[in-house]
Amino acid sequence: MTVEALKRRYKDEWVLAEVLEADEQGHPTKVRLIAHSKNRDEVYRALRAVPDGKHVCTLYTGEIPKKGYAVVFPEIKAPALGSLRAGLPPW
Numbered sequence: 001m002t003v004e005a006l007k008r009r010y011k012d013e014w015v016l017a018e019v020l021e022a023d024e025q026g027h028p029t030k031v032r033l034i035a036h037s038k039n040r041d042e043v044y045r046a047l048r049a050v051p052d053g054k055h056v057c058t059l060y061t062g063e064i065p066k067k068g069y070a071v072v073f074p075e076i077k078a079p080a081l082g083s084l085r086a087g088l089p090p091w
Contacts, residue, residue, distance in 0.1 A: 001030065001031060001032070001033065002029065002030055002031075003027075003028050003029060003030075003031055003059075006031060006033065006061070007059075007061040010033075010036045010061050011061055011062065012038070012061060012062035012063075013036045013037060013038055013060075013061055013062070014036065014037055014038070014039070014040045014042075014043040014058065014059075014060055014061075015033065015035070015036045015043065015058065015059050015060075015061060016033075016034045016035040016036070016043045016046050016047055016050075016056060016057075016058050017031035017032060017033050017034055017056060017057055017058075017059075018031060018032040018034055018054060018055065018056050019031055019055040019056060019057055020032055028057050031057070034046060034050065034056065035047075040060075043058060044058075
């Protein structure tokens with residue numbers, strides 16, 4: 001599948017793909033899908049299972065913010081140390 005077709009099919013998702021062909025600059029042109037998700041962490045977990053030596057790429061198929069724009073992420077609070085020491089879930 002071409003990278004452009006992959007971007008259209010999995011719009012606004014994180015993608016992990018095996019690189020089958022690349023252009024002169026090394027940019028992937030043909031790929032084979034390995035994993036896709038709206039959640040980046042799921043794709044990164046799939047990346048850990050890829051065998052050594054396999055040529056892969058990860059990409060986000062959504063719109064990248066333009067220069068001069070800011071992106072805000074929600075605050076994630078760390079769990080209390082006491083709950084971690086007791087072996088209890090942090091929630």
